[in-house]
Amino acid sequence: MSPRTTGITLLAYAALGALFRWLSLSVPVFKVPFLGGAWLGWILLGICVLTGGWLLWRGQRQWHWSPLTLKQFRRFRDIRRGYVSFLILLALVGVASLDTLIVGKRALMVRYEGKLYFPFVTDVLPATTFGLKDESETDYRELQRQFRESKSANWVLLPLVPYDAKLDTPEIIEEVVIRDGLAYRASESKPFDGRAYTLFRDNPQQKRQEWVYRHGLRQGEMRGWDANNEQVEKATFEKGRRISYTDYTDGKAAALESQAADTMLTVVYPPSPPSLTHRHFLGTTSIGGDVLAILFGGWQQAIIAAILFVTFVFVVGVAAGGLLGYFGGTTDIIGMRLIEIWSVLPFLFIVMIVSSIVSPNLFLLVVIIALFSWMGTTIYIRTAALKEKARDYVASARLLGASTGRIIFKHILPNSIAILVTLAPFEVSAIITSLAALDYLGFGLPPEEPSWGRLLHEGTEDFNYPWIVSSAFFAMTMVLVLVTFVGEAVREAFDPKKFTTYK
Numbered sequence: 001m002s003p004r005t006t007g008i009t010l011l012a013y014a015a016l017g018a019l020f021r022w023l024s025l026s027v028p029v030f031k032v033p034f035l036g037g038a039w040l041g042w043i044l045l046g047i048c049v050l051t052g053g054w055l056l057w058r059g060q061r062q063w064h065w066s067p068l069t070l071k072q073f074r075r076f077r078d079i080r081r082g083y084v085s086f087l088i089l090l091a092l093v094g095v096a097s098l099d100t101l102i103v104g105k106r107a108l109m110v111r112y113e114g115k116l117y118f119p120f121v122t123d124v125l126p127a128t129t130f131g132l133k134d135e136s137e138t139d140y141r142e143l144q145r146q147f148r149e150s151k152s153a154n155w156v157l158l159p160l161v162p163y164d165a166k167l168d169t170p171e172i173i174e175e176v177v178i179r180d181g182l183a184y185r186a187s188e189s190k191p192f193d194g195r196a197y198t199l200f201r202d203n204p205q206q207k208r209q210e211w212v213y214r215h216g217l218r219q220g221e222m223r224g225w226d227a228n229n230e231q232v233e234k235a236t237f238e239k240g241r242r243i244s245y246t247d248y249t250d251g252k253a254a255a256l257e258s259q260a261a262d263t264m265l266t267v268v269y270p271p272s273p274p275s276l277t278h279r280h281f282l283g284t285t286s287i288g289g290d291v292l293a294i295l296f297g298g299w300q301q302a303i304i305a306a307i308l309f310v311t312f313v314f315v316v317g318v319a320a321g322g323l324l325g326y327f328g329g330t331t332d333i334i335g336m337r338l339i340e341i342w343s344v345l346p347f348l349f350i351v352m353i354v355s356s357i358v359s360p361n362l363f364l365l366v367v368i369i370a371l372f373s374w375m376g377t378t379i380y381i382r383t384a385a386l387k388e389k390a391r392d393y394v395a396s397a398r399l400l401g402a403s404t405g406r407i408i409f410k411h412i413l414p415n416s417i418a419i420l421v422t423l424a425p426f427e428v429s430a431i432i433t434s435l436a437a438l439d440y441l442g443f444g445l446p447p448e449e450p451s452w453g454r455l456l457h458e459g460t461e462d463f464n465y466p467w468i469v470s471s472a473f474f475a476m477t478m479v480l481v482l483v484t485f486v487g488e489a490v491r492e493a494f495d496p497k498k499f500t501t502y503k
Contacts, residue, residue, distance in 0.1 A: 003055045010052030014045045025121050028099040035099070035300050040363040044304070047311060075493040082489020085482040092479075096300045103296045105164040107140040109157040120159075130154075162279055163290035165297025165450040176264045181240075182216030185266065191216025193462070194286060196266045200259055203227055208260040211237070214461070218242075220442060224253055231359065232256070236442075246356050271465040283467040285458055289450075291471045297450025299475070302432050305366050309431040312370040314420055317377025322413050324378070325385025326404075332382070339375050347372045348443075355443045365444060369434050377423060384416035422494055425487030429480055436476060452476050 017030040021041065034041030077083050100106060100120045110117040112130050119125050119140065127134040130143055144156035175186045176196045183192040197210040206227055212220040217240035224233035226249075233253040235245040247253045267288065274283045282291035324335040351368055354360060360368075388394065389412055397407050438444035439453025447454070452472050459469025 007052040007055030007057075010048045011056065014048040014052065017041075017045050017048075026100065027121050028101045029097045031099060032097050032300065033304070035297075035304060037361050037363060040304065040308070040361070043363070044307065047307075072493050076489055079489040079492060082485050082487075082493075085485035085489070089479075089482050089486065092299065093303055096296070096303055099300070100159060102159055103161040103163070103165065103293050104159050105140065105162060105168045107144075107156045107158050110140070110143070110155075112154045161281065161290065161293050161296070163293045165289075165293045165300075166448050167287060167289050168293070173265055174268050176213075176266050178264075183213050183264075184216065185268070192266070194266055194268075196264050198260045198264055200227055201261045202259065204261070208256065209233075221447070224256070226253075226256060227259070234356065244356070271468065273465075274467055282471045283465070285455070285468055286462070286465070291455070291468060294450045294455060295452065295471060295475050298452040298455070299479070301362055301445075301450065302435065302452075302479070305362060305431050305435055306428045308363070308366045309370050309373070310424055310427050312367070313374045313377050313427055314424075316370075316374040318381050318413060318417065318420070320374070321378040321381025321383075322385050322408055322416070325382040325416075326389050326408050326412060328386065328389075339378065343372075343375050345372070351438060351443050359446050360444070362445060362449075365435065365438065366431070369431060373427075373430065377420070377427075380419050380423065381413075381416055384419055385412050388412045388415050418494060422487070422491045425483050425490060429483045429487070432476070432479065432483075 013030070016027075017033060020027045020030050021034060033044035095102065101108065104120060106119040108118070108120050110119060110130065117125065117129070119138070124137045127136060127138045127143075130138060132138070132143075140156055140158060141162055144158060147154045147156060176183050176192055177186055178184075183196065184190070185192050192213045193215065195210060195212055198208045200206045200208050206229060207225055209222060209224045211218050211222045214220070218237035219239065220237060222233075222235040222237060222242075223231060226232045232249045233245070233247050235242050237243065271286045272278070272280060272284045274281055280290055280292075282295070284290055285294070320335065324332045347369075350372075351360075351365075354364070354368060358364070385408075394407060394411060397411055402410075435444060436451070436453035436456065439451040440457045441453075442457075444453060445451050452475060455468060455472035456476070459465070459472055463469065
């Protein structure tokens, strides 16, 4: 594929993605940029437009690779472990882009009374569309069961995994009671583990507060809402004691206590082992999520995060490193001192502060992580620029009257930027592990978002359900090993010592 063809493809993808979003159509592949949120989706489409426009404007009809670059590509292909890992990763990215064609609660196709419906790309279809009395969104698993039992000509085609990545299991609501200072489910005699919540007395459809219980005691995060479903408070508990509290309304949240119902409820989701009958191929979690669906959603989040993270880190790193390396002197000294100061700031504390103020989304987390990760790339590019500016071709460019900008962006950086190829796989590995670690510690994405780190946390808290921790551990290990193999192969293939003889 030529540069111009690549540019046209990126522009077409961005245009179709924006069109489908404007028409409220959830078309697989084109909806992937928006999986992390609306703002994040528009930013990713903007990156596609900028990249495609630049390739179309400046691109050539064909890629013109130097003999050395072709030799490096051939060497990478000859390193079988890295090359096969690269192909597997590409296949996994392709599978993730199919989205609701593989994993999702909405049916791919419904035939009802001689008409065909495609719920997975359209707006929410109420159950009344298919002859049911409920005005809420159709439960397509239940609809399929009813069609089969009635033995009618109507049918429902569901995805391979007919569950959403965001907590999608039929609810069983049960009361939680406090006895001797410990919480118990009304039907059990052992202390309660799970989430419990209260509702507004005058609005029984709206949650007032929600807690996490471990061994009958409050443990972890508490969240509170007002009658308009706006989050008004947040707290953290440890073994039943409240250790932190944030009121987003300057003290008004306490006035809502009297409006809460006296009964505390929980949605019962007993973890179930892998089942082909119910199509829970890797089982379920303790709060009802299908493990395979959560792994799939977590992988989609990881792909989006990796694209954003690598773009941000490389753009900032190349710009800052190139300027420091080329100008040197006072600019270099001041810049390096600022980098040293910035690098010692407590990353985890800042994430904790941000998490206590707002509920972080994927874009915000990636930005925070990137703000503390660009220094390494900057130092590498700075070193390469220091070396390149002493070359004869730079001196020749100066003698010919080339401007400083042209020397930096046309000569020095293009000859220094090859180092980014070897850094990219390890940056991808870094963002995946960072997001998983933050979710594991409870400072990452909201609880309803799919997360590998939260799966690991839940699995390690109770080893009675080994399918939870083993699935998350295997998925993370497999992806990180594949990325590491690709990184090692790229580093070996692009090592200049393989193709250069020093005298």
